[in-house]
Amino acid sequence: MAKRTVIFTFPKEFVEQPLAYRLIKEHNLILNILHAHIRPNEEGTLILEITGEEADIENGLMLVESTDVKIENLSDHVSWDKESCIHCTACIGQCPTHALSVNRDTMEVSFNPNECIACGICQDVCPMGVMNIEV
Ligand code: SF4
Ligand code: SF4
Structure with a gap:
């Protein structure tokens, strides 16, 4: 599927x-x-x-x-400023789809826009304002 x-x-x-x-x-x-x-x-x-x-x-x-009807991919409307992310992981437990995830060995955070549902929760918790969601 x-x-x-x-x-x-x-x-x-x-x-x-x-x-x-x-x-x-x-x-x-x-x-x-x-x-x-x-x-x-x-x-x-x-x-x-x-x-x-x-x-x-x-x-x-x-x-x-x-x-x-106009069709757009949601992933084109969400972005993560990787350079400004401080990998604090505050968003990790909040993201309902695991679009934001952390490598537990390196503690490096990454973002998969294809899993994002634009709920906006990460924007509320991110201290650096690195998530940009335009929908
Ligand atoms: S908008 Fe929602 S689904 Fe997308 S990364 Fe943020 S918390 Fe996860
Ligand atoms: S809350 Fe913001 S700064 Fe912290 S890991 Fe998530 S995206 Fe990066």
Whole structure:
């Protein structure tokens, strides 16, 4: 099984379309909604973790691309300033996905943007402000 974490931005004319339903029903995908900002007559945003066979994910995203919905990878909106990190590990126990992790031998912290769900917890605990999340 493959996984992609993406941001869908819906034009206001599109927010009532059953896109998530079609991804589940027509493409056998598992959707985990991490964040949703959907209101009538407004541009909407959905952050989704999509799990499924690689081909099903590709076909599902092609369906989305055929609409006016913009797709972006969440990982393109999160960054870690490695040079400014002091490896204090304050974030490690807080990160729910282990996107931030520590090598217990070297006590060096690292960040995997593909595992990040942009929850923002690390931003609250980091004394150096090295996490940047733009969603
Ligand atoms: S925002 Fe920070 S705490 Fe949340 S998943 Fe990403 S790295 Fe972990
Ligand atoms: S809390 Fe900030 S400075 Fe400390 S290890 Fe995590 S990212 Fe680095």
